[in-house]
Amino acid sequence: MDMLLYAAGFLAGILSGMGVGGGSLLVPVLLAAGQANQTTAQGVCLASFLPVAFAAIIAHFRQKQIELSFLPKLLPWAVAGAVLGALGAGWLPLPWLQGIFGAFLCLLGGYELLSGIFFNAKDSLSHPDGSTRE
Amino acid sequence: MDRMKSHWTSSALFLGLTGFAAGLANGLLGSGGGTLLVPVLASCRHLEQHKAHATTLCVILPTAVISAFIYAKNGFMDWPLILKITLSGILGGVTGALILPKVPTGWLRAALGCFMLISGGKMLWTCFFMPPGF
Numbered sequence: 001m002d003m004l005l006y007a008a009g010f011l012a013g014i015l016s017g018m019g020v021g022g023g024s025l026l027v028p029v030l031l032a033a034g035q036a037n038q039t040t041a042q043g044v045c046l047a048s049f050l051p052v053a054f055a056a057i058i059a060h061f062r063q064k065q066i067e068l069s070f071l072p073k074l075l076p077w078a079v080a081g082a083v084l085g086a087l088g089a090g091w092l093p094l095p096w097l098q099g100i101f102g103a104f105l106c107l108l109g110g111y112e113l114l115s116g117i118f119f120n121a122k123d124s125l126s127h128p129d130g131s132t133r134e
Numbered sequence: 135m136d137r138m139k140s141h142w143t144s145s146a147l148f149l150g151l152t153g154f155a156a157g158l159a160n161g162l163l164g165s166g167g168g169t170l171l172v173p174v175l176a177s178c179r180h181l182e183q184h185k186a187h188a189t190t191l192c193v194i195l196p197t198a199v200i201s202a203f204i205y206a207k208n209g210f211m212d213w214p215l216i217l218k219i220t221l222s223g224i225l226g227g228v229t230g231a232l233i234l235p236k237v238p239t240g241w242l243r244a245a246l247g248c249f250m251l252i253s254g255g256k257m258l259w260t261c262f263f264m265p266p267g268f
Contacts, residue, residue, distance in 0.1 A: 009219035013226020023165025028253035042164025043210040048220040060188035077150040078157035082197035085161025086204035102257030109250025116243030
């Protein structure tokens with residue numbers, strides 16, 4: 001069972017490194033493996049995101065890729081949303097939270113599927129070398 | 135119509151609302167906030183993909199820190215599980231960054247989109263049809 005967990009983490013890490021959310025893979029796998037319930041699976045996503053994101057931000061900052069002028073307009077709202085959301089995750093009954101997560105996953109999945117299909121054509125124009133970012 | 139739309143999506147209010155939605159998603163569902171924010175910054179604010187990605191990380195990391203803190207207070211953090219996933223996730227992230235130029239990202243995103251639609255649909259189904267107490 002541990003091997004499955006390590007494999008799930010490894011795959012999610014690969015996806016995050018590509019800019020595709022690892023959580024969308026991690027939460028369903030952890031649930032299916034019976035290793036976590038909805039809230040603890042989401043907690044795993046949050047916690048495992050922190051060190052990777054921290055390292056990535058330092059790298060992006062050195063490359064001057066962070067648009068600092070946007071941060072004051074975004075951060076206060078985002079933090080307010082996060083507090084409300086995290087409190088809501090503790091307050092909502094688990095099946096409800098799972099239903100909302102499922103609906104959100106369907107929406108994002110549809111978006112990923114469509115943009116993935118249209119991505120090849122668009123991206124080969126803007127990045128002739130085949131790279132996507134960085 | 136088109137002009138009105140572009141005016142609205144480039145307003146500070148729209149940016150703030152998107153930030154709020156991203157924070158809310160990240161707090162309530164543990165992930166997914168960045169997936170909302172990157173396309174908005176890229177298409178409505180005309181940031182290039184790398185900058186949109188880097189700026190989004192800068193917004194999402196603080197929301198993840200606050201959400202993780204609230205999750206921990208609620209007892210949603212399974213630290214041994216988090217350790218396993220984080221360690222393998224870091225390995226996966228490095229691997230992903232190395233193999234990124236060689237991977238057909240479009241098809242990968244399409245495949246992940248399919249996985250998200252299936253697992254999201256399954257979670258919705260569970261939410262509506264599982265007996266209470268699940």
